[in-house]
Amino acid sequence: MSRSPLLLDDVNERQGIFRRRAFLLGGVAGVGLAALGGRLAQLQLVESGRYRLLSEHNQFEFVLTPPPRGVIFDRDGVVLASNRPDFRLLLAKDETTDVDQVLNNLAQLVEIDEPRLRRLRAEIDAAPRRSPVALVEDMTWEEFSRVNVRAPELPGVTADMGEVRVYPFSAAFAHVVGYVAKVSAKDITKDGPNSEPILLNPGFRIGKQGLEKSYDLDLRGKPGARKIEVDVKGRVLRHDPRGDLPPTPGAPIQLTLDSDIQNRAMEVFGTDSGAAVMMDCRSGDVLCMFSAPSFDANAFVRGMSGPDYKALAEYDRKPLFNKALTATYPPGSTFKTMVALAALEKGVDPSRTYTCNKHWYWGGRPWGCDQAHGTLDMHSAIAKSCDIYFYQLALSIGPDPIAKVARAFGLGEIHDIDIPGQKPGLIPDTAYKRRAFPKDPVWHAGETPSMGIGQGYVSVNALQLCIQCARLANGKVALEPRLIHSIGGVIRPSGAQAPNLPFDPAHIAFIQSAMAAVVTSGTAAGGHAELGLGPIKMAGKTGTAQSHNYTAGSRGQHGSQGAWATRDHAWFIAFAPYDDPRYAMSVLVEHGGMGADASAPKAAQIMRVALLKDPQIRARITQPPPVPVATPDKAAAPPAPDATT
């Protein structure tokens, strides 16, 4: 084709076609560019606001700042639970490619043992992608700086200073205050306060027991946030302090407990198992609530290894169990105060006598007493704790009046004390039999004598017995216990704002005097309940409760001998001073044997602290020292210092 020259008109035709089509293409390009311009206008002018927002979402991230947890104080402002700084290492999971390598490098800088390494690996595997994992907590400053220097060898690991809960009295308040621990997967709920993202914060802890659990939301506070600029990999580039939202600290909680009394209770119990509860019998404030033996609450904050926890949980004195609230026992002879009051209310003359010959045959079987008390009236029957007297007294009035009095004194019910796991115990009556035993709905007369000495179906916890004692000592008001003095400065209503007891004050005064006789001439006489505070005397009532059913005749030693786990539970309830009751308490020694031997001395020791801290009581005990009378005789007077020269 190239050999034959093209004709001129052909050339012109080609040029014409080209020009037309080039013009057309130019037009198409123009339209295309105009379309792009239109799209630009749509994105950059019309929808600009939306994209600007999206851009900021990309650029900035809000990182939650955990709020400082509310501090818990005792009634004098002594700190029972607070927070201390915690140097720790966090691992950002999505920045680390080789977790094993990082952990091995870290193990050379900080001591991490093999089981801990294994647990860490599991924790890292289980953690959500964007949430960092706390690798090491509670580092010393030396370890912390050593790791910081070697940071390049630990990609994805950041050092950070957090806060961790600390209980200065590690064990004394472990059951009441409880403890916080790391959030576990089952703590997180779909909605509600436990769905908040702050729970995923590394090292965040929530209340797992005691008041830490029941007031978790008050103590927790509201998380704040830090506004940080991040790049596409989530690396922090800048921190914008103006964008920060400060966290709202958790509310401080002041308890009515007294750390001196509580610590004394812990000392007094030693390795014994049991509980002690003390209330102010004018206000209802709980001054002491201790369960023995206790455990180190700080160990739970750190996180316990499996074997350590197992050892605690399997110890037969059950340190993890709050024996003041969550365990119920027969009240034993302490219940005789209720039976006697019920009889008085029924019009029984306190001078009514029964004769005790150590054995009493009724209903075709023998009923025993620990000794032959002879003929007793009600006053001395309480003081000497004669079972045979109370078998017959209970039979003469029946179960229902006793149950009515016992319930009025707070037994068999759950009290509003805000510690989870409270057990109500049981005060039986005919209605209870009908309800609980459909096959045998009748109260048999043979069940009444046992109830008369606080055995049988009757079961209570140590708090209830303390309330009973406080109401007896108050004599008038059906005091309610108050454990929380204030939350965040808001004071809780006093336990004294309760209705009056529906009983004759004279009858209660009679019980009080009989309880005084227990200490002076009854079962706890002879120094068991001696305070050693001069005119300040304690009144009380012993109780010895069967921990299991005895075969006939095997209980000759009152169950205070033999293997520990088969011995009786020892109770003592007490109030002091007898003449002006201020403090009431109950002491339980599990498998302690006799109430007078095991519990009364402990009660006296703990009561002393409360009494000695009370300035008005102190004023009564400490007499002014005898002032030597100056003699007017000048010769006998010592010479003045300057006279010797």
Add this chain to the structure above:
Amino acid sequence: MTVSAISRPGERDRLMVKLSHVDWTFCLILTVIAGVGGMVLYSIAGGTWSPWAAKHLVLFGVCFLLMIALATVDLQIWFTLAYPIYALCLLMLVAVPLVGHATMGARRWLDLGPIRLQPSEMIKVGLVLALARFYHGLDARHARLSFRLLIPAAMIAVPAALVAHQPDLGTAILIAATGGLMMLLGGLSLRVAGGLFAALAGIVPLAFMFVLKPYQKARLLTFLNPEADRSGSGYHIIQSKIALGSGGLLGKGFGLGTQSQLNFLPEKSTDFIFASMAEEFGFLGCASVLALYAAVIFLGLRIASTAHSHFARLASSGVIVGFGICVLINGAMVMGLAPVVGVPMPLLSFGGTVMITMMAGFALVLSARVHRYSEVASGRGVLF
């Protein structure tokens, strides 16, 4: 057409005269666009010349000088070398799958000692030259519809298929579209062109089903619904739209584009550089740059239309067509109007071979302008 130029034969061959016939407005516009590219590259590198801005501007400077030099080369020489250049490019394209350098699963690069070349870019210029040369010797009747058109069709199809095989679908489409439009400019029957286009439209869904690689399918589906997969394939488009939209009317300001600075925007220096620019300079900046591109296309097509030789017309218009398609596809992709295909924004995007071939193409355009009165003698070529 000046009187003196006619009156004095040989005058037009003098270098100074040739330089005076270079379209300096056109050159200025190219320089401004490349300068904006350098600015954006400087900004998104966090206000540093490395790794992109300095290289980009130096390369443009060198290419600019070469472009001016090449613009003075007589069209006859271009005409003579057209087929050899095309053949060389094709050879390199064949060599790529055998000895090429693979990045991100595709073999696109050829290592020649110190230089790394992307033959798929070079073939664009080679194809334009070859097609222009072929049509130069074809009369209007044959150009309309004849069996001879199978030759240019093969010239287009072979490199397009090779590039698609690399795989680089974007460039393959670009090559095919450039070639197709050049055939249209050469005089292909509009009815036939329309029919072919319709047939293509029918084949595309089939191709989607059987030919496309999974990642290419994913990109297409993502384009249709980017929000469905925010962190995966849809990420590019969403982040690009965020960068554009958040720029607003005036932009976030030089060096203040968070999308690009914080790396939320992928490929911020190459394929998505327009989004980087849009974020910092806003609608006004973008519209201005688009206007500059429009000016390049307008001036380029005007140069093509005023050329005397058919070779010069088709060669310069082919370069401009390729350039225009590139701008439109990249713009549409960045704005979420087209699927993500690897097509750079000419003169703005960072990239060596693209810059070299694009500037070589502009050298052809300028040469067509400088030699607009010369006729090219056919039959003196190497092959025909």
